[in-house]
Each structure stands twice: as C-alpha cells, then as structure tokens.
Amino acid sequence: MSLLIEKPGLLTTIQDGGRFGHQKEGIIVSGAMDRMAMRIANLLVGNHEQAAVIEAVAPGPTVRFRKDAVIAITGADLSPTIAGESVLMGRPVLVRQGSLLEFGAPRSGCYTYVAVAGSFELPQVLGSHSTYLKAGIGGLHGRALQAGDILTPGKAAAGNGFRDKMFRSPASDTSGCVPARWTPDPRLCPVYQEQPTLRAVRGPEYDLLSENSKQYLWTEKYQITRQADRMGLQLQGAPLAMVLPEELISCAVTFGTIQVPHQGSPIVLMADHQTTGGYPRIAQVITADLPILAQAGPGTILRFAEVTLPEAQQHYLQQEQNLEILKRGIELKRLFS
Amino acid sequence: MKKIKAAHAFPSAYQLFPLGDAAIVVQFGDKISLEVHKKVRAFAALLDENTFEGFVELVPAFRTVTVYYNPWQVSQRGQHDPYQAVIDLLLPLLTKTHHQEEQPSRLVEIPVCYGGEFGPDLEFVATHNHLSPEMVISLHAATEYLVYMIGFAPGFPYLGGMNRLIAAPRHGTPRAAIPPGSVGIAGNQTGVYPLETPGGWQLIGRTPLPLFQPHHPSPCLLKAGDRLRFVPITQKEFLQRKEQVHESVD
Structure with a gap:
C-alpha cells in the first residue's frame, strides 16, 4: 500500500x-x-x-x-x-x-x-x-x-x-x-510550442489530393477542435479536396497518420488509433514531433511542414541519440552523486 | 513518397512504400481478390518466422502487409538508413514469397441464434430483399466466408463472400451500443462484433461465442485467412452455449 x-x-x-x-x-x-x-x-x-x-x-x-x-x-x-x-x-x-x-x-x-x-x-x-x-x-x-x-x-x-x-x-x-x-x-x-509547426512526410494517398489541397496542407493554419482525445485530433481549416478512387480499401494506419474523411477536414490519429482504416492517408507526422502534437490541446493553431523521409529519419535518430546521452548522464549521477 | 517497384523478374508483383518514418507497406495488388489475399498471407507467415532485430510487428490487410520497425535498432543505432535497411531485410523474403506454398486455412464455425431479440433487424433485411426471414438465414448460413483481415476492433473480421441477395443498407442513425457477439449486415458486408460498440449495422442474430478474450493466450477467435461458417442454433442452444463459455472462463 x-x-x-x-x-x-x-x-x-x-x-x-x-x-x-x-x-x-x-x-x-x-x-x-x-x-x-x-x-x-x-x-x-x-x-x-x-x-x-x-x-x-x-x-x-x-x-x-x-x-x-x-x-x-x-x-x-x-x-x-x-x-x-x-x-x-x-x-x-x-x-x-x-x-x-x-x-x-x-x-x-x-x-x-x-x-x-x-x-x-x-x-x-x-x-x-x-x-x-x-x-x-x-x-x-x-x-x-x-x-x-x-x-x-x-x-x-x-x-x-x-x-x-x-x-x-x-x-x-x-x-x-x-x-x-x-x-x-x-x-x-522536446520543446512544446503554443503554435507548433509539425513536420510531416507524404502519406501513401498524398497524390489523391487536388493540387490546391496539396498547397493548403503545407501552408494553411489548422486548428484542433474539441473532438480531440487519445484516439485522434479532429482539425478545422481549409478543407482538403480529393479525387477519390472507386473503392477505398482498408489498410494499416498508425500514430501520427493524417487522414481525410469525406467532409474534407483532416484527422490526426493518436495513441489509441484503430489498427486499420479506410480513409486516405495523406500525410504522416514524423515520430520526433508526436510529443509536441500530443501536448497541443483543443484550440491550438498548428501548421504542417513537409520534410523528406531521410530528414524525418534524421530527426528520429537525433532524438534517440539525445535520450542515450540523457540515460548516460543519469547513470553517472546514480553512480557518483 | 517515391514507390519502389518490384524487381524486374516479377513486374508489379508488389510495391514498397513508407508509412511515416517507422513503418513500411508492402502492397501486393490494387484490388481485393483471393489471389492478392494469398500473397498477403504467404508473406505475413514468412515474415513471422523470419523477424529481425528492430522488427516491431506486422499488420496484414486486404492487399497489404504493413511492417512496423524501430528505426534506431534497424539502423544499428543510427549507422545506416533505417528505411533502406528494412528493405534490404525484406527483399529476400519477398523473393521467397513468390514460391511459397499456399498456407493451410482453418474452418471456424460460429453458432448464431438468428432473429428475435438477438436479431431485431432480420425482418427488415428480409422485407428489403423480398425474402422470408428463413430465406435470409439460410442464405447467410449457406456461405463459406473468408476472413480477409482483422481490424476496426479486437478480432473484428472483414469477411468476403456474402450473398448479394441479402445485402441491406446501414441504419440512418447508428445504435448507441451493439451487444458483443452481434451478427450484422451493412451493404454487401457481413460481420460479427467482438466488443460492445456503437454501430449502424442491421443486426440479424447473435453468437454465444466470445470473439475477444483478452486474458487468453490467443485472445481473438478469428485470424486473417480463416474460413468461417455461421451455423444456426436455437435460443435454447444459445443459452446453453453461453453457460458453457462462462464455465470455461471461470
């Protein structure tokens, strides 16, 4: 007890x-x-x-x-x-x-x-x-x-x-x-920000977005609505239009996947996301920025910035390296303080 | 992201593309088909037996296998490009997949008490299709279904093979809570709910079998690749089976 x-x-x-x-x-x-x-x-x-x-x-x-x-x-x-x-x-x-x-x-x-x-x-x-x-x-x-x-x-x-x-x-x-x-x-x-810019890579269905919508995604502001919980964050902002194929076939989705349901407002999936989904996966917030996104509450205004996969991986590895340094520092404190 | 086409020997056999910085998708076709499903299963089985350091898990779907990995581990603590390292690990398996023998498949029988309080929408499905309720039951139970994939909820099967004669639209307003074990129809799809969830499916019956037992070593009754048959049972049998399930859980 x-x-x-x-x-x-x-x-x-x-x-x-x-x-x-x-x-x-x-x-x-x-x-x-x-x-x-x-x-x-x-x-x-x-x-x-x-x-x-x-x-x-x-x-x-x-x-x-x-x-x-x-x-x-x-x-x-x-x-x-x-x-x-x-x-x-x-x-x-x-x-x-x-x-x-x-x-x-x-x-x-x-x-x-x-x-x-x-x-x-x-x-x-x-x-x-x-x-x-x-x-x-x-x-x-x-x-x-x-x-x-x-x-x-x-x-x-x-x-x-x-x-x-x-x-x-x-x-x-x-x-x-x-x-x-x-x-x-x-x-x-990670440093939490009031109006964060989240880095993201293109998702598998990115090319379904219309040319205008591609531009909106990387330039417009989006606001987190009250529909924000451990499953996902519903965003509000410039609607994203898509040229949809005949059939949307369910596939795996993950933490940070940005999906666009029919009404055109993006949703970012969070820790309690379903394992699979049928909506187009237009982009993916990079792992290194997920802590910043998780700490952004309803009402937060955010932007997305496109990065390449090699850049995303570099940020991931940098974060893990930082954690290694932190681990070693704590271990030294434990042994010698 | 640039999609990598398969080796020239098997053009369009599969595509590889990233899902963010910690997952890769192997896609075996454009449409839902039995042939594509078999490739998905063969590759998933092969990878399950040949995992690598930094492998996290795999998720098979209709036409894809998504492989989750730990970029720090697969890159040997940042020494290599993680995505490329995973591709190098997967390519030999993908080549083997082409020659892989067909996976054995289980037949799972799901007892269902149709109609009455367990299937409040059986009448609607019948009327909608100009059939008798008995005809809907016999068509629903006559088919051998294929579990293409599991998703949406623990142990929830995406089934292929439903007879289009019993198709029915979803409810305009979803029910707030559908009891676990409910068997329903939505459009050309049929399925069975493992957990209590809200939903708009037309409910035609219920199974006494638990589809999801989290404290069981194999928590879900159904797996991708299983064949499935619904077997009509009476209300009395339903209650008996339900009691047996309770005893085996206790």
Whole structure:
C-alpha cells in the first residue's frame, strides 16, 4: 500500500510504451500520448524507459503517498504541488510519507506523467500495462483510476539507489518533498510550442489530393477542435479536396497518420488509433514531433511542414541519440552523486 | 513518397512504400481478390518466422502487409538508413514469397441464434430483399466466408463472400451500443462484433461465442485467412452455449 488516489481527476490512466504485437488481431497499441515525456520520467527515477507511469490531464488527480517514494513529473505543466508547495518537474523528487500530490491550473501542454521508482505492481495484459478503456484491459482493472484506488510501487533496486544518494537535505528539513538539485539539459528534450509547426512526410494517398489541397496542407493554419482525445485530433481549416478512387480499401494506419474523411477536414490519429482504416492517408507526422502534437490541446493553431523521409529519419535518430546521452548522464549521477 | 517497384523478374508483383518514418507497406495488388489475399498471407507467415532485430510487428490487410520497425535498432543505432535497411531485410523474403506454398486455412464455425431479440433487424433485411426471414438465414448460413483481415476492433473480421441477395443498407442513425457477439449486415458486408460498440449495422442474430478474450493466450477467435461458417442454433442452444463459455472462463 503506497499510493492512494484521493481524487481521480478527469482522465487518469496507467500507460506504458504501448501494447505491440497484437495489431494484426485488431488490438490497438495505446500507450502514453507523449512517449518522450513518459520515457524521460521513467529514466529520471531509474525505471526501464518503457515502464508503466500515471498519465493525467487537467483537472489532474490528487495522490496521497503512504510511504516515501521517488517520483518524476514530466510532460504538461499542470502546476503540480506536493504538501502544498509547488514542485519542480523534469527531475527526481523524493516524496515523503504522508504527502499529498495535487495539480492546479494547466500552464502548458495536455498530458502530464508521473513516474514512480519501481513502477507499479500490476499485471500485464498481452504484454503491456497500458489501459485500453474500450476493451477494458490493462492498467488497473482496465479502467481509468478512481478515488480509493491504491497503486503499489514495484521493487526496483535502481530507484532505491537513487533515494539514498541523490537527495541531500538537513535532517531538520521536514518538507513534503526533496527535489534533486539537477535536471537534464533541456536541449535533450522536446520543446512544446503554443503554435507548433509539425513536420510531416507524404502519406501513401498524398497524390489523391487536388493540387490546391496539396498547397493548403503545407501552408494553411489548422486548428484542433474539441473532438480531440487519445484516439485522434479532429482539425478545422481549409478543407482538403480529393479525387477519390472507386473503392477505398482498408489498410494499416498508425500514430501520427493524417487522414481525410469525406467532409474534407483532416484527422490526426493518436495513441489509441484503430489498427486499420479506410480513409486516405495523406500525410504522416514524423515520430520526433508526436510529443509536441500530443501536448497541443483543443484550440491550438498548428501548421504542417513537409520534410523528406531521410530528414524525418534524421530527426528520429537525433532524438534517440539525445535520450542515450540523457540515460548516460543519469547513470553517472546514480553512480557518483 | 517515391514507390519502389518490384524487381524486374516479377513486374508489379508488389510495391514498397513508407508509412511515416517507422513503418513500411508492402502492397501486393490494387484490388481485393483471393489471389492478392494469398500473397498477403504467404508473406505475413514468412515474415513471422523470419523477424529481425528492430522488427516491431506486422499488420496484414486486404492487399497489404504493413511492417512496423524501430528505426534506431534497424539502423544499428543510427549507422545506416533505417528505411533502406528494412528493405534490404525484406527483399529476400519477398523473393521467397513468390514460391511459397499456399498456407493451410482453418474452418471456424460460429453458432448464431438468428432473429428475435438477438436479431431485431432480420425482418427488415428480409422485407428489403423480398425474402422470408428463413430465406435470409439460410442464405447467410449457406456461405463459406473468408476472413480477409482483422481490424476496426479486437478480432473484428472483414469477411468476403456474402450473398448479394441479402445485402441491406446501414441504419440512418447508428445504435448507441451493439451487444458483443452481434451478427450484422451493412451493404454487401457481413460481420460479427467482438466488443460492445456503437454501430449502424442491421443486426440479424447473435453468437454465444466470445470473439475477444483478452486474458487468453490467443485472445481473438478469428485470424486473417480463416474460413468461417455461421451455423444456426436455437435460443435454447444459445443459452446453453453461453453457460458453457462462462464455465470455461471461470
């Protein structure tokens, strides 16, 4: 017994790196909306980078720590506080027994992540902890967290190692938490933007777009409507016209696929996307920019910028290299601090 | 994105193109056909047995196999071009696919209680096609269907082979919740719902079999490539089968 959910918040779920290997059976991947924020939060507390974390949106949950724990909060800034004091994000934090973690006004982004050292003692379903709400599987009992739920951290040696070495504070200090004195170089992490430009490559059905629509796609502004959730983001803007073939044949779609249904307004598919779809896949947001897209909420105005596949791959590899540097840095902190 | 045509020996046997920066699509034809489906199955089976480092998963569809990969791993931590590296890994398999023997295919029987409370739209489908409800049932159950692909929901089969004499348009207003196991018709398609979902299909019956059991090692009853037959059962048999299913789950 260690973490008690006192208030559940609007939509608080357990997510990990995703449920892979079952899309051929129609079982969606799910997983964290902002994979980088999830991975970084895990690394900061000494977990495996794909371990299960808490994902929350505003209004966020209220969590009572019944034992000391090392946590890290990343992703959206929902004004987190511990024992009433605002708490630094993006670094390990020792939370003292009895303290309350709360969230306030959203300051940036949509999805916030709380990783706890040792992750959680929960059963995997089909190889993953991710909550798949519609099928009622994964996470805690296949549903969003509720008031009264208890999450038990797993036993992780690395996390415990963190606790001893990284947090120095005088014995007289009785505050609810002790943040580590270091944080990763911000240049290694994605930067969320208020009016993001998302880089995208052409999709398999790009050439069905009319010439005008091709131009609109790369030059016009699009706004995220209220129809925005873990499945996808409905956009509003210059309608995209297409020369449709006789028959649209269902095929695989993925995280970041931009589809255009009949009414001409694009939809970008997100973490809970269906495995296959029949609408034309006109473009694909590059993997490196998916965290920025995930953190863009309803009302956000965005643009798409075309890049080539080699460029997209370069950004992907750069992001992975940054994460390697971050991992090494944290490991050094763990060994020598 | 530029599409790569197949090697000159088998012109237009397949095309390769990217789906973003972490997936590649192998397309075996332009139309839905049994011949294309067989190539999809053969390649998917071959790849399942010959996965590579950085392979994530594959998704077969009507005419395509989409292969998901981890670009960091397939490029050996950024040393090579990930997309090209995957193509180099797939080409030998694609060549072999051409000579691959036909995959064995299971016949799955799905018991269905037609009409009544389980098939509230059976009458409509009958009237729409100037048939008796009994005729709709016998035409629906007389066909051996092919599971071309699974998608839309866990274990939801896209079936080929429905008799056009029992085709019926979707409901103008979709139902808010269709119970799991419902068997329906939409246009020239028939299918069976594994999960409770909203939907506009004309419901003609229900199966007591669970199509999706997430805690089972093989969670979905149906797989792409299966042959499928609907077998009419009475309401009494439906309830008996349902009880058996509950016992086996407990």
